[in-house]
Amino acid sequence: MRKFIDIRHVWALSPKQIKPFLYQMLMVGLLIGVAYLLFISTQENLEARHIESGFSFLSQEAGFPIGDSLISYSPSDSYGQAFLVGIINTVYVAIICVILATLVGIVIGIAQVSGNPLVSKMAEVYVEVLRNIPVLLILLFVYGVVLIGLPSVRDAIEFFPGGFLSQRGIYIPRPSAGNNFSILIISILFGVITTVIFLYWAKKTLNETGKNYPTIWISIVLLVLPPIVINSLIGNTLIWEVPELKGFNFKGGWVFRPEFAALVIGLVLYRGAFIAENVRSGIMSVQKGQIEAANALGIPANRTMRGIVLPQALRAIIPATTNDYASLVKDSSLAIAIGFPDMVSIGGTMIGQNGQAIEVIAIWMAVYLSINLFISVLMNIANKKFKLVER
Amino acid sequence: MTIIFQPAPDLTPPASKVGIFYWARTKLFNNLINSLFTLCGIAILITLTPPLLNWFLFDAVFIGTAETCREGQGACWSFVHAKIKLFLIGPYPMELVWRPITAAALLFGLFFATARHYLSSKKAVIGWMLLPLPIYWLIGGGFGLEVVDTSDWGGLLLTLVLAVAGILASVPIGIVLALGRTAKNTFIKVISVSIIELVRGVPLVTILFMATIMLPLFLPDGVEIGILYRVQFGIILFSSAYIAEVVRGGLQSIDSGQSEAAKALGLNQWMITALIVLPQALKIVIPPLIGRCIALLKDTSLVVVVGLLDFLGIAKAASQDAEWLGFDAEAFVFCAFIYWLLCFSLSRYGRSLEARGQNSH
Numbered sequence: 161m162r163k164f165i166d167i168r169h170v171w172a173l174s175p176k177q178i179k180p181f182l183y184q185m186l187m188v189g190l191l192i193g194v195a196y197l198l199f200i201s202t203q204e205n206l207e208a209r210h211i212e213s214g215f216s217f218l219s220q221e222a223g224f225p226i227g228d229s230l231i232s233y234s235p236s237d238s239y240g241q242a243f244l245v246g247i248i249n250t251v252y253v254a255i256i257c258v259i260l261a262t263l264v265g266i267v268i269g270i271a272q273v274s275g276n277p278l279v280s281k282m283a284e285v286y287v288e289v290l291r292n293i294p295v296l297l298i299l300l301f302v303y304g305v306v307l308i309g310l311p312s313v314r315d316a317i318e319f320f321p322g323g324f325l326s327q328r329g330i331y332i333p334r335p336s337a338g339n340n341f342s343i344l345i346i347s348i349l350f351g352v353i354t355t356v357i358f359l360y361w362a363k364k365t366l367n368e369t370g371k372n373y374p375t376i377w378i379s380i381v382l383l384v385l386p387p388i389v390i391n392s393l394i395g396n397t398l399i400w401e402v403p404e405l406k407g408f409n410f411k412g413g414w415v416f417r418p419e420f421a422a423l424v425i426g427l428v429l430y431r432g433a434f435i436a437e438n439v440r441s442g443i444m445s446v447q448k449g450q451i452e453a454a455n456a457l458g459i460p461a462n463r464t465m466r467g468i469v470l471p472q473a474l475r476a477i478i479p480a481t482t483n484d485y486a487s488l489v490k491d492s493s494l495a496i497a498i499g500f501p502d503m504v505s506i507g508g509t510m511i512g513q514n515g516q517a518i519e520v521i522a523i524w525m526a527v528y529l530s531i532n533l534f535i536s537v538l539m540n541i542a543n544k545k546f547k548l549v550e551r
Numbered sequence: 552m553t554i555i556f557q558p559a560p561d562l563t564p565p566a567s568k569v570g571i572f573y574w575a576r577t578k579l580f581n582n583l584i585n586s587l588f589t590l591c592g593i594a595i596l597i598t599l600t601p602p603l604l605n606w607f608l609f610d611a612v613f614i615g616t617a618e619t620c621r622e623g624q625g626a627c628w629s630f631v632h633a634k635i636k637l638f639l640i641g642p643y644p645m646e647l648v649w650r651p652i653t654a655a656a657l658l659f660g661l662f663f664a665t666a667r668h669y670l671s672s673k674k675a676v677i678g679w680m681l682l683p684l685p686i687y688w689l690i691g692g693g694f695g696l697e698v699v700d701t702s703d704w705g706g707l708l709l710t711l712v713l714a715v716a717g718i719l720a721s722v723p724i725g726i727v728l729a730l731g732r733t734a735k736n737t738f739i740k741v742i743s744v745s746i747i748e749l750v751r752g753v754p755l756v757t758i759l760f761m762a763t764i765m766l767p768l769f770l771p772d773g774v775e776i777g778i779l780y781r782v783q784f785g786i787i788l789f790s791s792a793y794i795a796e797v798v799r800g801g802l803q804s805i806d807s808g809q810s811e812a813a814k815a816l817g818l819n820q821w822m823i824t825a826l827i828v829l830p831q832a833l834k835i836v837i838p839p840l841i842g843r844c845i846a847l848l849k850d851t852s853l854v855v856v857v858g859l860l861d862f863l864g865i866a867k868a869a870s871q872d873a874e875w876l877g878f879d880a881e882a883f884v885f886c887a888f889i890y891w892l893l894c895f896s897l898s899r900y901g902r903s904l905e906a907r908g909q910n911s912h
Contacts, residue, residue, distance in 0.1 A: 180736075184736070184738055187738065187739075188738070197771075198769050201769060201770060201771040201772070202768050202769050204771075204772060205767070205768045205769075205770075205772070206768065208772075271588075274585075274588070275578065275581075275585070276578065276579060276585050276588055276589060276592075277578050277579070278579060278588075278589055278592045278593070279588050279589065279591075279592050282592055282595070282596075288895065289891065291894075291898075292845070292849075292890065292891045292894035292895045292898065293849070293887045293890050293891055293894070294849040294850070294852035294853075294863065294890055295849070296852045296853055296855065296856075296863060297852060297863055297866075297883060297886060297887055297890065300863070300867060300883065301880075301883045301887070304867075304879055304883070305879055305880045305883060309880075490753070490754035490755070491754070493754035493756040493757065494754075494756065494853070494856075496756060496856055497855065497856055504754070504756055504757060504760075508760070511760070511764060517760070517761075517764040517765045517768065518765055518768065521757060521760060521761050521764075521765055524753065524757045525749070525752070525753050525757065528752055528753045528754065528757070529749070529752040529753065532752050
């Protein structure tokens with residue numbers, strides 16, 4: 161492999177080696193020259209437009225309000241704080257969307273390969289329609305037509321007891337800790353510990369005697385039963401704060417503003433279609449002969465799926481879905497089009513106020529690159545777990 | 552006397568194994584869980600289909616004014632009809648409409664000629680590479696045609712210009728970046744990898760912001776580039792990085808024995824790349840390249856964010872018209888339908904190519 165030629169050994173180069181060396185030097189020189197020219201003209205432009213440079217603006221007062229914030233923020237806080245609100249919102253939306261899109265993708269993807277022609281056809285229509293429409297169009301439709309088209313607060317639709325849909329947002333009851341909350345936590349911990357012990361014991365029995373227990377169902381019972389029993393016995397563990405109509409708006413409960421709800425719904429519907437396609441093609445990539453062989457051996461269908469098809473399908477699904485998660489995080493920047501204050505839309509407001517585009521865009525890039533790096537590290541770990549073990 | 556063996560005619564399948572009921576029993580209701588799914592599917596169809604059909608067709612207003620639309624319950628397709636010029640070409644002057652139509656005819660003509668193999672692959676490549684020239688000349692004017700300012704380009708016209716020019720320019724750049732990434736020279740490799748990874752790591756929206764806000768700051772005094780060209784630059788940069796990765800996949804799938812054999816025959820590195828590796832790699836990556844075309848066509852809609860009125864931008868703006876206020880659902884549905892038609896047919900074409908590629912080996 162031809163590496164950079166070490167400058168200390170130039171004297172020892174043969175004429176044949178000198179030529180590529182000169183080319184490289186010329187390229188480097190040209191690049192530095194162009195960069196210098198760009199730097200000079202940028203300096204002049206910034207001065208002519210009275211735009212400061214450097215990151216000192218982050219400590220100045222922002223002066224604009226932000227609709228949704230998970231941390232405390234007021235217009236008198238600094239630009240840095242405002243940016244932090246945006247970064248947290250971006251990460252928050254990304255996490256929620258990744259979880260929900262995965263669920264949608266798995267359900268629709270399995271529906272596509274289910275033997276049921278009605279269900280698989282419906283899933284296919286969903287995937288083919290959603291995948292071939294721009295995501296921005298879906299977002300604008302969900303926001304501008306569906307959510308804004310909901311009734312006013314006064315005529316809000318109660319879609320389940322205590323949950324309301326209205327123009328101003330989606331309201332659902334919020335749980336808060338009651339007097340016996342700590343007992344509930346203890347019962348949940350108890351359930352988790354017994355499940356872990358049971359799973360360990362079941363695996364040991366399986367290895368030693370070959371006796372197989374329905375581990376999934378027993379674990380679910382072990383996990384769910386203790387909290388339910390405790391809750392019905394002593395009560396007063398969780399208090400549900402139900403939203404109530406007071407004056408012109410609902411008070412209490414969890415509120416999802418239409419901008420947030422539209423962003424999540426739109427991104428999940430769109431990206432879910434892609435993940436469904438990954439799931440479908442992953443499952444289809446497992447050779448039919450393997451399933452037939454499992455049938456011939458008398459392995460029940462659900463264990464064939466769990467033990468034979470899925471582990472192999474995941475090998476194809478995980479890399480493709482990693483790309484989709486990265487795209488999903490990037491697509492969350494479309495929040496700017498519907499007014500949800502994510503990092504890009506807050507940064508855009510800042511550029512409008514002080515013109516420091518270079519710094520803001522640099523921060524955007526740094527944050528997106530680190531999020532993507534984080535996702536690929538996590539998925540690499542998952543990938544290793546399901547990698548083909550070659551002997 | 553010779554006896555010729557005459558097989559008895561096939562028996563028809565037993566009555567219990569044919570017909571729609573047998574099909575439904577084995578496919579839809581063969582066990583409890585599947586039956587539940589089928590019932591759920593039927594329930595969804597029953598609740599969704601009638602209102603949607605009513606809105607789309609039976610209650611819809613096809614001919615009429617905004618008033619007749621407001622009286623009706625369904626969709627107002629006469630709104631789309633009234634605004635169709637705006638949807639397709641935006642503020643482009645109506646008396647010059649033959650020019651974008653000719654450009655579109657050129658585009659689709661070349662597409663069909665390529666897809667149906669009327670052209671040799673060399674001629675097709677040259678045709679696609681030269682296509683932007685007549686298209687820009689026809690739409691923008693100059694050289695004897697009346698000049699139409701780029702600010703008057705809009706609607707589907709602008710979407711197609713951005714997407715077609717974007718893909719045509721980014722294929723060669725993407726190939727160069729992919730070759731740079733697989734190059735032996737460390738310097739070229741580092742530059743290619745950093746461009747590709749940096750661009751792929753950030754959303755298109757930030758690249759568009761960069762192109763519209765940051766690019767003018769870099770340019771020397773007196774040099775100005777119109778917003779359309781800046782946005783086009785951003786789209787090309789974005790698309791090139793993704794195409795580079797697609798091409799790299801193709802380059803990697805070529806067996807290294809091929810280039811070793813070529814080397815043994817005395818070809819130099821440039822000839823090996825240009826004559827042996829690249830042609831085979833490009834043939835392999837045609838289906839994923841069509842996937843990139845679809846993605847780019849959808850992604851051009853993001854230019855709305857920086858204020859250009861492309862197809863989606865026009866759909867959004869048309870429903871703000873005071874006379875036709877409140878018909879944004881129709882505008883979006885029409886817009887979605889056209890996007891879907893373009894993307895879906897492209898993806899079907901890509902799939903047919905893929906299937907043919909698999910059969911030919």
